[in-house]
Amino acid sequence: MSLDKFLRLGDVVDIGSHTFTPEAIKAFARKYDPQPFHVDEEAAKKSVLGGLCASGWHTAAAWMRCNIATPLGVAWDGEGPAPEFGPSPGFSNLKWLKPVYAGETVRYTRTWLDHRALANREGWRLLSMHAEGFDSTGDKVIEFDSAVLVKVG
Amino acid sequence: MTAKKWVYEDFVEGATFPLGTKLVTAAEIIEFASEFDAQPMHLDEAAGKASILGGLSASGWHTCAMFMRLICDGLLLDSTSQGSPGIEYAKWKKPVLAGDTLTGKTTVVSARISKSRPGIGFVAIRSELANQHGEQVFELLNTGMFLTREAAQ
Numbered sequence: 001m002s003l004d005k006f007l008r009l010g011d012v013v014d015i016g017s018h019t020f021t022p023e024a025i026k027a028f029a030r031k032y033d034p035q036p037f038h039v040d041e042e043a044a045k046k047s048v049l050g051g052l053c054a055s056g057w058h059t060a061a062a063w064m065r066c067n068i069a070t071p072l073g074v075a076w077d078g079e080g081p082a083p084e085f086g087p088s089p090g091f092s093n094l095k096w097l098k099p100v101y102a103g104e105t106v107r108y109t110r111t112w113l114d115h116r117a118l119a120n121r122e123g124w125r126l127l128s129m130h131a132e133g134f135d136s137t138g139d140k141v142i143e144f145d146s147a148v149l150v151k152v153g
Numbered sequence: 154m155t156a157k158k159w160v161y162e163d164f165v166e167g168a169t170f171p172l173g174t175k176l177v178t179a180a181e182i183i184e185f186a187s188e189f190d191a192q193p194m195h196l197d198e199a200a201g202k203a204s205i206l207g208g209l210s211a212s213g214w215h216t217c218a219m220f221m222r223l224i225c226d227g228l229l230l231d232s233t234s235q236g237s238p239g240i241e242y243a244k245w246k247k248p249v250l251a252g253d254t255l256t257g258k259t260t261v262v263s264a265r266i267s268k269s270r271p272g273i274g275f276v277a278i279r280s281e282l283a284n285q286h287g288e289q290v291f292e293l294l295n296t297g298m299f300l301t302r303e304a305a306q
Contacts, residue, residue, distance in 0.1 A: 032218035034225055035234075048235060056237070057221050061189040061214045068191055086205050088213055088245060095239040144240075151203075 001078035001151055007112040007127070008074060015070040015108045018062035020054045022102040028058040039103075053099040059106065059142050060094065063131055066108045086124065086149035094144035098135065105135045106141055115150065124149050159232035161274035161299040164261045172227035172257030175219055177211055179251035185215040193300070198246025198251070206248040213245040216291050220282055222259040233300035235273060241294040251288050255282045262294070 003009075022041070022069030031075040033055035036043035076082035100106060108131065115127040127150045133142040186195030190212035195198035202207035211219070228234075229286070249255065262277040275296050282291040 028218075032222045034222075035229065035236075055221070056239075057214070057218045061185075061212075061218065064212070064214050065189045066190075086249075090213070090242060090244040090246075091240070092242040093239070094243070103281070 001076065003078075003083060003115065003125075003150075006073040006076055006078065006083060007115075009112050009114070011137050012111045013070065015063075015066040015110050016059050017105050017107040018066060019105045020058070020062070020100055020102060022052055023097055025052060025054045025058065025102055027056050028061075033057055049099050051099075052102040054102075054104075056096040056142070059100050059133060060144070062106065063108045063142065065131055067110055067131075070110070076100040086151060088146055088148045089126075091144045091146035094142070096142055098139050098141045100135065100141050104135050108133045110120065118149070121149070124151050126132060126150075157231055157305065159231050159234065159299075160302040160305055161264070161266075161276065162211055162302055164274070164276040164278075164299065166261055166263055167182050168261045170228050170259045172259060174306060175223055175255045175257075177251060177253045177255060181211055182211045182215065182229070182251055184210055185218065191219055195202040200211045201250075206250075207249040208248065210251075213243075215232075216245065217243060217293075218279065219255065220257060220291060220293065223255070223282075224259060224280060227257065228259060229297075233237050233305045235298040235300060237295050237297045238294065238298075241277075241296070243293040244291065246292060247284070247288055248292040251286070254264065254285045256284075256289065257282050263286040266301070267298075272301050273298050274301060 026039050028090045037047040038055050039051045041052045111130045113128045115125045118124050126147050131144050135141050179247050194204040194206050194210055195212045198209045221268045259280040262279050264276045277296045278292045281289050285290050
């Protein structure tokens with residue numbers, strides 16, 4: 001089995017959904033993003049966003065929750081140990097395309113795109129990916145590009 | 154006059170804003186990871202030590218959230234911020250470990266008035282978090298929208 005086959009490279013994988021309750025939106029925002037439209041329904045109604053909505057970082061973190069809960073590849077039946085995932089160097093092109101209002105459910109996807117050898121870390125490859133999230137009307141609310149280290153062989 | 158301290162006009166190229174400091178505790182690393190990024194190196198000291206990260210380390214998304222709190226308290230909540238459409242890039246440059254103290258700083262990269270909405274300006278800012286050893290652990294570039302002094306009145 002190749003790494004490409006293990007990862008289902010290029011396939012858009014549904015990694016599940018996350019519902020943003022008003023309580024969870026406010027709890028996250030009180031800790032990490034206490035702007036009025038994330039912590040206070042009344043202030044949110046008067047804001048440009050028009051209602052209580054999740055911090056963009058909450059929407060992003062919920063992608064990670066779904067990502068972790070979903071197997072990173074299919075069952076490994078290749079030679080040697082199964083690929084091991086390591087840390088990520090970061091992300092880029094993160095777009096919050098539409099507010100995620102209280103009560104909304106976002107469905108997330110993950111697409112492994114490509115991988116390349118790392119010159120300074122033998123055995124590790126850098127695996128690039130694209131992430132997206134869609135609300136209940138099918139509108140895209142978030143997307144970003146990222147990468148993760150993966151150890152093979 | 155707006156009651157807010159910072160308006161679009163204050164964000165001139167090269168201006169810097171200190172964002173304060175944040176002590177990262179083991180308890181909050183584990184709390185965030187339990188909800189959003191339940192991987193062993195974010196949940197358990199021994200697993201963290203055995204990992205490539207070298208200790209109980211914060212989820213990268215937790216670092217983003219902690220950064221957001223610092224920039225809320227240090228800048229955004231006392232500004233005419235109208236939110237941000239996204240993040241150009243974020244780099245997780247070094248592990249953020251339990252017991253670290255992070256210090257934040259933001260620098261204005263560029264600023265321009267919206268062509269379609271003259272009362273709003275787009276401000277590109279580069280932010281960074283450094284640990285107690287002076288090592289840069291996190292870097293982020295994004296564009297925020299801020300009302301002009303006149304529009305905020």
